[in-house]
Every structure is written in structure tokens, then in C-alpha cells.
Amino acid sequence: MPAFWTEADFDDHERVELVRDRASGLTAIIALHSTHLGPAAGGTRFWHYPDPAVAMRDALRLSRGMSYKNAMAGLPMGGGKAVILADAARTKTPEMIAAFGDAVEALGGRYVTAEDVGISEADMVAVSRRTAHVSGLPSADGAAGGDPGPFTAKGIYLGIKAAVAHKLGRDDMAGVHVAVQGTGSVGGGVARLLAKDGARLTLADVHHDRAAALAAELGAAQVPAEEIMGVACDVFSPNALGAILDDEGIARIDAPIVAGGANNQLARPEHGAMLAARGILYAPDYVINAGGIISVAVEHLARGQGRHGDLDDVRRRIAQIPERLDTIWRESDASGTPPDVVADRMAQSLIGR
CATH class of the missing domain: 3.40.50.10860 (Leucine Dehydrogenase, chain A, domain 1)
Incomplete structure (x- = not known):
């Protein structure tokens, strides 16, 4: 090494x-x-x-x-x-x-x-x-804690809705086509929330049976994992592993929005500019997927004070994710700077870099 x-x-x-x-x-x-x-x-x-x-x-x-994620989420971590x-x-x-x-x-x-x-x-x-x-330990009823995946999914769901409003001018998700890559705890949670809003879903996962079961549950379409990035849709939502947005991956995308929970989606810094050049709205991953760490942080900080984490506080903080994304996108629109660069500069300022 x-x-x-x-x-x-x-x-x-x-x-x-x-x-x-x-x-x-x-x-x-x-x-x-x-x-x-x-x-x-x-x-x-x-x-x-x-x-x-x-x-x-x-x-x-x-x-x-x-x-960057913790700073942008306003956490003392x-x-x-x-x-x-x-x-x-x-x-x-x-x-x-x-x-x-x-x-x-x-x-x-x-x-x-x-x-x-x-x-x-x-x-x-x-x-x-x-x-x-x-952190991420089992919690008492009504307290923050446990698996952070559902909280991550909630933030991504809210972020997708914000992206659709910003890019497509839509205030609802009925009929909006979302291609979801990854159907585990996070991607599956995102898909279920979107399905409740009437979104049209196409799902894929390297674990074919898992995607098939979720597709059957939600009445969604399914494609092989290697095809999901090329699906013609309104939103491509990557919720598996990172570094998929490289030269080849970006060229395959047939969607005006990329918004999902995978960490480090951009293979290299220049790929944010490549998305922008194609007119694709990008939701910086560490902003949209902050729901899980918000839960983890609230739980841990409360435990250090001998109390249970406040679940309402977690929900309130997650509800701020769309506003943060919209601030980034508005600055990007005004300056011509790709959203990932705008977000990075904000985060670096917060951590003294």
C-alpha cells in the first residue's frame, strides 16, 4: 500500500x-x-x-x-x-x-x-x-437512534422532490420517472417513499432478487444493474457505491437530474463540470444524503448528556436539506459554477479550510 x-x-x-x-x-x-x-x-x-x-x-x-457533510448539516461534528x-x-x-x-x-x-x-x-x-x-444503537420508542438508513432515505426523498421543483418546475411527483440504482436500506427506502407519491419507478440492483422483490411490491419496472444508468427518465438516483459518475457513466445518463444517496458519486472533481455542461442538475451527495449522520449525531450528543436523542430534532434537521440544496443550486445558476464546487466552497469555509 x-x-x-x-x-x-x-x-x-x-x-x-x-x-x-x-x-x-x-x-x-x-x-x-x-x-x-x-x-x-x-x-x-x-x-x-x-x-x-x-x-x-x-x-x-x-x-x-x-x-463536508457534517458541516453543511450544521452539526457540531x-x-x-x-x-x-x-x-x-x-x-x-x-x-x-x-x-x-x-x-x-x-x-x-x-x-x-x-x-x-x-x-x-x-x-x-x-x-x-x-x-x-x-452511535446507531437501538433506541427507545420515540428516540433518535438505530439504523440510520431510513433517515438517509428520507433526506434523499426530500432532495429529489426539491430537484424536480427546481429543474422541472413540478411541485408533485405523480408520474415523475425515477431510475433508482441500489435497492438496499437507503435506495429501497427512497423508492417506497416515491411510490407513495405516485412516482413512476425503474429499479436495479446487483442483487437481482432484491430488486425484483421490491419492484413487485411497488409495481415498478426492473432492469439489469448494468443498464440502469442509461434509462431515459426524469431523475437518475444512485444509491449504491460511489465513483460511478465518470466519463463513461455521465455519457450514458439520459436524465436532467442526478440525485441520490451514494457517497462520492463524482469519480474526479472535473466530473461535476461535465454534468453541468450537459445541463444535468446534480445534488451534491454529502448534502442530500445527510439524514443518516443527522440521526447518528443527535443520538450521540444526547447520550453524552445522559438523555435520549430527540427524534423531532432529527426530523427538523432533515427537513432543512431541500433548502440547503436550493441555496446551492441558486448560487450555481447565478454564478455558472457547478453545484459540487459551490457546495465544496461552502463546506470548506465552515471547517476552516
């Missing part, structure tokens, strides 16, 4: 740690981008990477995105991320999760973790036995 400071995505990160526990087989990277606004908060991803260098790039990009390098069989053991919890504890509160791809609420409960610096 090359030195992380030579990576193109190294952005003066405050701390990057390679964690190796031979006894449990744990190999992980914990990247803290910024603690300017508070402890670095961001989930843990459990994933099989074909090359450890790819895992490092993922950790660097994701942690920077969390700094910095940005961090962890990736656990899974083997090809995605072997996960209690010993491995415990060792990861010890690694979080060793950071002394500078990093607060929660669920991400491949990590469950039960995993976070196991981590909480080793450290208090964890």
Missing part, C-alpha cells in the same frame, strides 16, 4: 491509521479528515477491496466527504470514516469487531463510528461493548 500522503485524495487529513490485529484477523483503516467542528463522525464500511490501495482511497474520500478490509468471503467474526472497537477506543473520542455498508446495528452494539464512541 503506498504512503497515504502521496494519494491524490489525501486532503491534509489530521490522522490516518492502519489498524492490524493479527489474533482476530482485523485489518482496518481509520481516517480522520477534520475535527475543527467536533469529534470526527462517520460510519464503518466492511468491504472486500481488490487492492489495499483502493481501500485507502475509499477511506480518504469518504472521511473528507463526512467533514468533524469528519471521519473507517473501512474494514474483508476477505473475499466477507468473513466477519465477533473477535474482529471487538478488535475494531478497541481501535476506536484508543483514539480517545476523536472518532465516533456508526453503521455503513456491510455493518449492522448488531455490529455496532458489539462495538459499544468496547467503546462509548459509537
Whole structure:
């Protein structure tokens, strides 16, 4: 693995740690981008990477995105991320999760973790036995906490509606065609919310059976995962893994709006300008998908004060996502600057960069 400071995505990160526990087989990277606004908060991803260098790039990009996400959401939290390098069989053991919890504890509160791809609420409960610096734990009725996925989905749903209003001049979603890539906790939640509004849906997932079941439930169309980006629609909503908006991907898009929850959708910075040049309205991912971290942060901050997180506060903060997006788009329209650049500048100002 090359030195992380030579990576193109190294952005003066405050701390990057390679964690190796031979006894449990744990190999992980914990990247803290910024603690300017508070402890670095961001989930843990459990994933099989074909090359450890790819895992490092993922950790660097994701942690920077969390700094921007938390700042733009108005949270007193910095940005961090962890990736656990899974083997090809995605072997996960209690010993491995415990060792990861010890690694979080060793950071002394500078990093607060929660669920991400491949990590469950039960995993976070196991981590909480080793450290208090964890969120996304089961909650009491009416309190913030638990799986952040539904909160992420809610924010994306509201953001899609805002994008349709801004770009298409539509105040309702009836008949609006949305192509949803990824039908897991987040993408599936987005699809269900849109279906209630009468949106026309086309779904795809690498797990074909999962997409098929959701399509049957919602009366939606389904296409193979490799075809979803080329579907002619009103909104393309990426809710799987990132870096799909590259030269080839952008050329395939047949929609005036891209708005979804996947992290780091732009493969490289120049791809935001490429979307803008095609007249495609882009919802910066770390703004539209902030619902989950809002829940995580409210839960964690409340627990530190010996109380339950206020679910109404979570909902109120998520409801502000459309306004933030509209501010970005209006500035973009006025200045001719792509929305991703407008958002980045706002976030960088907030974290003192």
C-alpha cells in the first residue's frame, strides 16, 4: 500500500491509521479528515477491496466527504470514516469487531463510528461493548437512534422532490420517472417513499432478487444493474457505491437530474463540470444524503448528556436539506459554477479550510 500522503485524495487529513490485529484477523483503516467542528463522525464500511490501495482511497474520500457533510448539516461534528478490509468471503467474526472497537477506543473520542455498508446495528452494539464512541444503537420508542438508513432515505426523498421543483418546475411527483440504482436500506427506502407519491419507478440492483422483490411490491419496472444508468427518465438516483459518475457513466445518463444517496458519486472533481455542461442538475451527495449522520449525531450528543436523542430534532434537521440544496443550486445558476464546487466552497469555509 503506498504512503497515504502521496494519494491524490489525501486532503491534509489530521490522522490516518492502519489498524492490524493479527489474533482476530482485523485489518482496518481509520481516517480522520477534520475535527475543527467536533469529534470526527462517520460510519464503518466492511468491504472486500481488490487492492489495499483502493481501500485507502475509499477511506480518504469518504472521511473528507463526512467533514463536508457534517458541516453543511450544521452539526457540531468533524469528519471521519473507517473501512474494514474483508476477505473475499466477507468473513466477519465477533473477535474482529471487538478488535475494531478497541481501535476506536484508543483514539480517545476523536472518532465516533456508526453503521455503513456491510455493518449492522448488531455490529455496532458489539462495538459499544468496547467503546462509548459509537452511535446507531437501538433506541427507545420515540428516540433518535438505530439504523440510520431510513433517515438517509428520507433526506434523499426530500432532495429529489426539491430537484424536480427546481429543474422541472413540478411541485408533485405523480408520474415523475425515477431510475433508482441500489435497492438496499437507503435506495429501497427512497423508492417506497416515491411510490407513495405516485412516482413512476425503474429499479436495479446487483442483487437481482432484491430488486425484483421490491419492484413487485411497488409495481415498478426492473432492469439489469448494468443498464440502469442509461434509462431515459426524469431523475437518475444512485444509491449504491460511489465513483460511478465518470466519463463513461455521465455519457450514458439520459436524465436532467442526478440525485441520490451514494457517497462520492463524482469519480474526479472535473466530473461535476461535465454534468453541468450537459445541463444535468446534480445534488451534491454529502448534502442530500445527510439524514443518516443527522440521526447518528443527535443520538450521540444526547447520550453524552445522559438523555435520549430527540427524534423531532432529527426530523427538523432533515427537513432543512431541500433548502440547503436550493441555496446551492441558486448560487450555481447565478454564478455558472457547478453545484459540487459551490457546495465544496461552502463546506470548506465552515471547517476552516
